[in-house]
Amino acid sequence: MALVDVFVFWVHLTCASIWVGGSLFLGIVLAPMLGTIAESPADRLALMLRIGRRFNRFALPSFIILIITGIYNSRALLLQPNALIDSEYGIILSIKIIFVIVTLIFYVIHIRSIDIETENRIRSGDSTNSSIQPIRSRIILLGRVIVGLSVIILFLGALLNNSGVLSL
Numbered sequence: 641m642a643l644v645d646v647f648v649f650w651v652h653l654t655c656a657s658i659w660v661g662g663s664l665f666l667g668i669v670l671a672p673m674l675g676t677i678a679e680s681p682a683d684r685l686a687l688m689l690r691i692g693r694r695f696n697r698f699a700l701p702s703f704i705i706l707i708i709t710g711i712y713n714s715r716a717l718l719l720q721p722n723a724l725i726d727s728e729y730g731i732i733l734s735i736k737i738i739f740v741i742v743t744l745i746f747y748v749i750h751i752r753s754i755d756i757e758t759e760n761r762i763r764s765g766d767s768t769n770s771s772i773q774p775i776r777s778r779i780i781l782l783g784r785v786i787v788g789l790s791v792i793i794l795f796l797g798a799l800l801n802n803s804g805v806l807s808l
Contacts, residue, residue: 645713652709655702656797660790662695667787671780681769685776686762689754692779696751703747707740729800736796743789750782 670691678684717723717730724730754762754775761767762775 648709648712652706652713655705655709656794658698658702659706660787660794662699663783663787663790666691666695667783681776682762682765682767682772685772685779686765688776688779689759689762700751703744707744710736710740732796732799736793736800739789739793739796743786743793746782746786746789750779750786753778753782 671688674684674687678687711718714733717733724734758767758775762772
């Protein structure tokens with residue numbers, strides 16, 4: 641393996657750590673703590689939005705780099721489309737690609753689920769708890785789906801790193 645390939649793989653792993661590790665931290669550590677930091681659901685959502693926007697400054701570039709480095713790492717197989725369906729490795733890679741596309745779709749929906757006007761109203765405290773509950777529920781559900789998909793993608797990557805060979 642050439643040094644450039646090792647470097648690209650390392651960048652891929654680093655970005656996966658940021659994307660998945662950061663998402664898990666937000667969902668498992670930070671979100672439960674918001675109840676002790678902010679008093680009302682509106683305050684929790686406002687804080688969650690601020691933290692989420694800050695995280696997205698790192699998460700979005702990481703996700704884009706993951707896609708680019710993933711394409712680079714798979715270039716030999718992608719140049720032979722039949723290999724994507726004729727080998728166990730190719731099938732796992734194809735499934736991983738589908739999961740990445742689905743994750744990207746959910747991520748776009750997630751980050752666009754609140755428009756700027758609504759976000760400003762929430763931050764300024766002009767929203768009632770009943771009006772923000774559906775928004776909060778949607779954001780939490782989408783976040784959980786994205787994390788779940790991302791963990792599955794990591795597992796598929798581990799299978800690929802094991803040459804896609806399953807021995808049960």
